[in-house]
């Protein structure tokens with residue numbers, strides 16, 4: 009059912025855990041299945057210096073979380089925001105049809121974190 | 135080099151391995167004795183003889199007569215035939231009355247979907263709730279019965295949590311209701327009372343019960359009963375429907391008038407021989423012994439898992455379930471993730487029913503039991519079988535706790 013890459017990321021996810029005193033946190037729940045992903049960001053000079061995730065979800069959701077963190081790490085915010093679901097699915101060697109929706113979890117949790125980061129920054133400016 | 139792990143199968147309610155004796159009974163009917171049981175020549179008669187003998191063995195097991203067994207392609211078809219076939223016949227006979235039918239919220243899709251279809255056809259449908267242990271409440275059933283109720287379908291053993299339904303009690307109740315209806319009608323003057331009153335027919339899907347419980351149809355007071363070969367160490371793609379003599383049933387699959395014109399299609403002779411052999415192997419003493427062993431192993435599994443893994447919820451009611459079911463919820467993990475990690479460790483289990491695996495929604499059976507959605511998503515079903523050993527259960531007890539812990543640690547607080 010799952011590709012080798014999905015299984016590998018699921019078994020040994022990258023960047024799993026939390027960041028203490030993060031610069032931003034984002035969280036999103038999947039309305040279809042009730043699964044949840046949270047990301048923690050360390051941002052410096054508009055670059056994702058560090059990212060960690062926590063996910064309650066299926067094997068696909070955890071693999072997606074792992075790949076997302078790989079894809080955005082060390083990128084500028086602008087570049088990182090370009091990462092999309094298709095890229096994640098490609099990186100995972102594909103996902104079973106009924107699991108494609110799980111890929112949304114990663115990008116959306118990340119976008120939520122960036123959103124929170126920018127809101128926070130604007131608030132500090134004012 | 136990596137040591138090859140010995141696989142552990144704990145999904146016996148999804149399917150069972152075919153018994154060696156069953157397989158060897160079937161084999162001749164694939165080649166040497168390949169005749170069509172409808173053919174008049176010797177080849178055909180040889181096949182027909184095997185079908186007749188098989189039918190006899192099965193009838194004996196269910197304490198019914200030979201012609202009351204209709205062979206089908208499995209329990210799905212048997213359920214469809216029971217539901218649609220009976221309603222079709224009743225509608226033909228009583229075109230004026232609005233018919234009312236009853237089932238439960240924890241039935242297999244092979245019953246629920248036909249009931250949904252009946253609803254669309256204008257039949258009045260009641261779906262009974264269940265108690266928190268996954269058992270239909272007899273009082274709820276009594277309340278649901280109306281004057282126009284003509285059909286009730288309740289499964290014997292649920293295929294997700296293993297709860298046993300009070301089939302015999304409800305069967306007796308229905309018999310009483312039918313007697314009262316008849317007596318009431320008899321009291322009416324002959325000139326004005328019209329045709330005999332509508333009776334309630336009772337069907338049970340006994341697919342998950344055959345291995346463990348009394349399936350004597352007279353004891354159960356059922357009019358129709360479905361079962362399947364591959365859940366009882368027999369072949370896939372074959373099953374049967376018991377239909378009591380006198381119960382109206384129209385064919386839903388039309389063709390060459392096989393099975394007394396109730397189910398057309400060339401008989402699956404090897405499958406039927408295998409089905410009968412699997413049934414024949416249900417020697418009372420052997421069953422009792424094997425069931426005791428299974429119950430003991432389940433007890434071991436349940437006790438240890440509850441003790442070792444904090445906040446485990448056992449969704450199977452030990453006192454009212456088939457002895458091979460152990461259905462758990464583990465908080466803050468997704469059932470599918472557990473399933474995959476167990477599979478990678480060589481242990482085959484299921485999240486709910488096999489059919490639910492393609493569907494990401496929480497199991498409707500668990501929701502019907504009042505289990506919260508997020509807890510329903512965190513569940514895993516173990517079903518033990520004849521070949522399950524203590525060593526296998528101990529292996530599961532060793533492997534499962536760290537898997538749950540690993541996944542719980544990945545989840546947001």
Ligand SMILES: Cc1ncc(COP(=O)(O)O)c(C=O)c1O
Pocket residue numbers: 147148207208209210211242244289291292293339341342361362363364371372373
């Ligand atoms: C209770 C119940 N009914 C019906 C079925 C369907 O049986 P079959 O696979 O023979 O169509 C199953 C098995 O999936 C079952 O567990």
Ligand code: FES
Pocket residue numbers: 038041042043065066067068069107109110113494
């Ligand atoms: S099933 Fe929930 S995210 Fe995959």
